[in-house]
């Protein structure tokens with residue numbers, strides 16, 4: 754986590770104080786740097802045994818693959834975030850079917866994150882990579898991209914594989 758040296762509210766130099774059980778950067782004006790993970794939504798569309806992945810157009814992890822996903826905006830419901838990221842990165846609209854899983858992510862240099870991954874069904878649109886995705890492509894569930902950008906997405910994929918295996922029994 755990046756530690757502020759100066760108060761983002763009043764520009765004074767930060768000191769530290771006890772808050773919420775640990776020492777944190779703090780200011781006489783009342784500001785405390787809490788440092789919470791950032792919520793993000795991801796979407797897992799499984800269609801005829803294939804999963805939709807996108808290739809990252811930007812760093813970090815440029816060129817590696819991820820589920821369509823992104824950080825939640827302040828005023829946005831996490832479900833709207835999932836649908837928006839899907840539309841921006843793949844051109845597709847989806848119906849969310851439920852939760853695949855919730856994952857803590859510690860391998861993104863920008864932020865620690867809380868990733869909420871939804872199962873979804875395509876409802877329309879045309880497959881076109883966009884925003885921070887350079888490519889959008891269906892991969893067989895059993896043969897995912899070799900280079901997956903994030904550990905949390907590998908965990909989601911493992912959970913999906915277990916879910917599908919359970920349905921087949």
Ligand SMILES: [Zn+2]
Pocket residue numbers: 760761762763764765780781782783784
């Ligand atoms: Zn201050």
